[in-house]
Amino acid sequence: MANYAEGMKKPDDEGLPEAKTKWLDAYHDPVASLYTFTQCLALSDIHADGDCKLIIADLGTGSYNMKLKVYKNTNLLSEHTIIDLPTGVVTFYMDVLEPRTAAIAVASGPYIYVYKNLRPYFKFTLPPLEVDQLEQDLWNQAANDDINLFVLREALDTLRLEGKTLTVRSLRFIQLEANDLENFVNLHKSSPLKRQTVITCLKTLKKSMADEDAISCLVLGTENRSIYVLDPEAFTVLSTMELPSVPVFISVNGLYDVEYRIVAACRNGCIYTLKRGTAEGAKYTIELNSQPVGLERINKSIYVGCMDETMHCFTSKGKKLWTVKLPSSITTMETMDYKPRAFAAVLVALNNCEVHIYKEKYLVDVIKMPDVITGMKFGKFGREDGTLVMTTRGGGLFVKILKRSTVFEEKNLVSGPPAAQNIKLNVPKKTKLFVDQTLRERENAVEMHRTFQRDLYLLRLRTARDYARALENSMNPISSDPTEPIKLSAQVQGIGPTFKLTVNLQNTSLTIPSSNLVVTFDYDNGLYSFRKTFIQVPMLVPGLNYSFETFIDCLNDKGISDDIKVYVLKQSRSIPIVTGVISMPVSEGIVVV
Amino acid sequence: MGLLDKLAEFLGIKKKEANILVIGLDNSGKSTIINQLKPPEAKNHDIVPTVGFSVEKVKSKNLSFTMFDMSGQGRYRNLWEAYYKECHGIVFVIDSADKLRMVVAKDELDLLLEHPDIKKRRIPVLFFANKKDLRDAVSSVKCSTLLGLSQIKEKPWHICDSDALTGEGLHEGVEWLTDQIKDLVAGK
Numbered sequence: 001m002a003n004y005a006e007g008m009k010k011p012d013d014e015g016l017p018e019a020k021t022k023w024l025d026a027y028h029d030p031v032a033s034l035y036t037f038t039q040c041l042a043l044s045d046i047h048a049d050g051d052c053k054l055i056i057a058d059l060g061t062g063s064y065n066m067k068l069k070v071y072k073n074t075n076l077l078s079e080h081t082i083i084d085l086p087t088g089v090v091t092f093y094m095d096v097l098e099p100r101t102a103a104i105a106v107a108s109g110p111y112i113y114v115y116k117n118l119r120p121y122f123k124f125t126l127p128p129l130e131v132d133q134l135e136q137d138l139w140n141q142a143a144n145d146d147i148n149l150f151v152l153r154e155a156l157d158t159l160r161l162e163g164k165t166l167t168v169r170s171l172r173f174i175q176l177e178a179n180d181l182e183n184f185v186n187l188h189k190s191s192p193l194k195r196q197t198v199i200t201c202l203k204t205l206k207k208s209m210a211d212e213d214a215i216s217c218l219v220l221g222t223e224n225r226s227i228y229v230l231d232p233e234a235f236t237v238l239s240t241m242e243l244p245s246v247p248v249f250i251s252v253n254g255l256y257d258v259e260y261r262i263v264a265a266c267r268n269g270c271i272y273t274l275k276r277g278t279a280e281g282a283k284y285t286i287e288l289n290s291q292p293v294g295l296e297r298i299n300k301s302i303y304v305g306c307m308d309e310t311m312h313c314f315t316s317k318g319k320k321l322w323t324v325k326l327p328s329s330i331t332t333m334e335t336m337d338y339k340p341r342a343f344a345a346v347l348v349a350l351n352n353c354e355v356h357i358y359k360e361k362y363l364v365d366v367i368k369m370p371d372v373i374t375g376m377k378f379g380k381f382g383r384e385d386g387t388l389v390m391t392t393r394g395g396g397l398f399v400k401i402l403k404r405s406t407v408f409e410e411k412n413l414v415s416g417p418p419a420a421q422n423i424k425l426n427v428p429k430k431t432k433l434f435v436d437q438t439l440r441e442r443e444n445a446v447e448m449h450r451t452f453q454r455d456l457y458l459l460r461l462r463t464a465r466d467y468a469r470a471l472e473n474s475m476n477p478i479s480s481d482p483t484e485p486i487k488l489s490a491q492v493q494g495i496g497p498t499f500k501l502t503v504n505l506q507n508t509s510l511t512i513p514s515s516n517l518v519v520t521f522d523y524d525n526g527l528y529s530f531r532k533t534f535i536q537v538p539m540l541v542p543g544l545n546y547s548f549e550t551f552i553d554c555l556n557d558k559g560i561s562d563d564i565k566v567y568v569l570k571q572s573r574s575i576p577i578v579t580g581v582i583s584m585p586v587s588e589g590i591v592v593v
Numbered sequence: 594m595g596l597l598d599k600l601a602e603f604l605g606i607k608k609k610e611a612n613i614l615v616i617g618l619d620n621s622g623k624s625t626i627i628n629q630l631k632p633p634e635a636k637n638h639d640i641v642p643t644v645g646f647s648v649e650k651v652k653s654k655n656l657s658f659t660m661f662d663m664s665g666q667g668r669y670r671n672l673w674e675a676y677y678k679e680c681h682g683i684v685f686v687i688d689s690a691d692k693l694r695m696v697v698a699k700d701e702l703d704l705l706l707e708h709p710d711i712k713k714r715r716i717p718v719l720f721f722a723n724k725k726d727l728r729d730a731v732s733s734v735k736c737s738t739l740l741g742l743s744q745i746k747e748k749p750w751h752i753c754d755s756d757a758l759t760g761e762g763l764h765e766g767v768e769w770l771t772d773q774i775k776d777l778v779a780g781k
């Protein structure tokens with residue numbers, strides 16, 4: 001069972017006095033129009049001048065305007081257009097040259113674009129996947145015009161239904177309209193068929209030394225459920241690992257040449273752990289209750305944020321340590337590793353515009369923001385170590401700096417009994433009247449009991465009599481006849497002299513329909529005139545509500561009103577099945593001016 | 594103090610001494626400013642990030658300053674307060690081109706002004722809005738609003754634009770500081 005920590009309580013506003021805020025608001029631009037996620041943010045000293053730059057892969061609108069932006073201080077230093085949607089940005093050292101300038105790697109589609117000194121340097125393409133032999137044969141035939149296009153389409157569709165993964169070209173071909181087929185084939189048949197996959201996540205892994213500026217390998221997860229480790233100098237695949245599902249968040253630590261561990265959260269809601277030398281598959285598996293929305297790792301603990309507004313913590317062996325229930329859904333997560341104080345915590349951005357900081361299971365701080373945070377990065381920006389860069393859903397950029405004097409207390413912000421304990425129960429007060437009444441009851445208990453019992457007998461008798469009479473005359477609006485289960489309700493609308501009467505009929509049985517019914521009315525001829533006095537009812541299907549309308553004109557202008565009876569009758573039976581009584585409102589009459 | 598010393602002082606031959614604390618964030622130009630105030634033959638050509646702190650002697654009109662050049666790096670900033678007690682004046686250097694860290698400078702300034710060794714004393718504080726030669730530098734007026742200098746009521750303060758590489762603006766500031774400290778020493 002989930003071990004719900006005390007963190008599930010919502011922190012009160014008074015628990016966080018404004019004066020004790022731990023963050024300095026360094027820069028805010030709510031209209032920066034930066035649309036990005038945590039994976040597409042990086043902070044790195046790319047010019048080796050001690051001044052860390054902010055690197056953002058801006059998603060733009062998602063289809064165009066995708067840019068790689070580099071901020072120095074608060075100014076835009078450079079901008080590069082990216083062809084496809086970026087899925088991850090990392091900076092890494094790819095050589096041992098001095099000065100130690102880091103390269104920027106942007107994952108986008110099946111490519112990794114590497115920038116060095118803010119110039120395009122290298123484009124790595126994922127190794128193409130194997131094309132199914134049958135599919136290849138079919139396209140070869142198409143290239144030689146040996147095959148009818150419709151037969152080709154049928155054959156490809158059959159392959160797809162058999163569960164084979166087809167190339168993008170075949171999938172597009174299956175979708176095309178009949179008259180577009182020929183053009184498409186003519187255009188593409190001469191180029192070789194290839195199947196490519198897409199990068200879903202990108203991280204770095206130090207190669208043989210753990211230094212800050214040591215050479216790192218790129219680790220990337222792809223849509224075809226595998227993880228590749230790339231050599232930083234030659235851009236060759238060093239090792240490939242298979243996963244049972246598509247990885248979406250990965251966390252890597254260790255050294256490639258010594259020992260490393262990759263934790264991958266996948267789309268099937270599971271977390272897999274891969275170690276050096278385990279190419280054949282994941283070793284430990286953690287199953288989550290819902291899909292992961294963020295994965296962070298601090299030392300040996302794995303922090304996972306889920307879609308059901310919870311954050312779980314697991315050991316690296318896959319044992320659950322605790323669960324925290326959050327007040328809102330998680331938008332993104334980020335590790336806060338503040339080295340000067342040796343403080344490591346997890347930042348969790350929530351949909352209620354707050355960022356919660358968790359040190360283990362304790363909520364140590366809450367940052368309130370004007371908008372929902374979608375991207376966060378904590379690290380060295382400019383010359384300041386403890387900087388938190390945030391981008392919002394509305395495209396804003398916010399930079400906060402941790403105060404030097406800040407101390408995080410490693411316990412919950414709010415403690416003590418839950419707030420609900422302070423609510424007083426609403427117990428009614430007793431007056432003197434009540435006390436006198438109890439005194440009287442104590443003295444005359446026997447007599448009161450007897451009188452009450454006798455009255456109760458009489459009440460029962462009278463009720464039974466009236467009920468029997470109503471049954472005889474069918475005066476009820478609900479039928480008591482099991483063969484004709486009908487419910488009637490009627491209402492009057494208008495202020496007169498003309499009223500609208502609506503009669504609603506419903507068959508309350510489950511399966512028996514009623515037929516041959518009529519509705520008629522009993523009224524004072526001198527007072528009212530009905531435009532329709534007799535309504536033929538169609539067959540009533542069980543469960544449906546039927547309404548019938550008629551107009552009534554009030555003939556009297558003296559302000560007299562009377563009751564009207566509505567009868568529902570079965571043809572060939574004189575006793576009504578159900579009866580409704582409506583007391584007509586007083587007619588407002590015609591105002592003669 | 595001997596009779597001879599008094600005589601020398603009266604004649605203006607021997608200069609009064611004052612301890613000046615030079616603080617500010619890292620990379621704001623504290624060491625460069627001090628270097629620029631030194632006589633030409635004593636100047637350093639290479640300025641490297643200060644480790645811990647260094648003590649420099651600088652002569653003004655008729656005051657001899659002992660400058661405590663503190664390191665501004667985060668991990669050395671808690672050293673500053675050890676020298677608060679014996680300082681007669683403070684020089685606070687701001688990198689006017691670093692808009693991002695203006696709030697950090699303000700935070701450090703607030704911590705300084707609230708410190709028990711500083712709060713009660715009327716110490717002159719001289720601000721240098723340094724690096725005014727840079728393209729994205731803000732003016733000293735903007736700097737003083739960003740740092741909330743108008744809130745300082747109990748201490749005499751002055752801010753001047755400076756370019757420590759050429760020495761522009763430094764002498765104006767040092768003259769102001771000399772006047773203030775002279776008043777202070779004379780008032781004792």
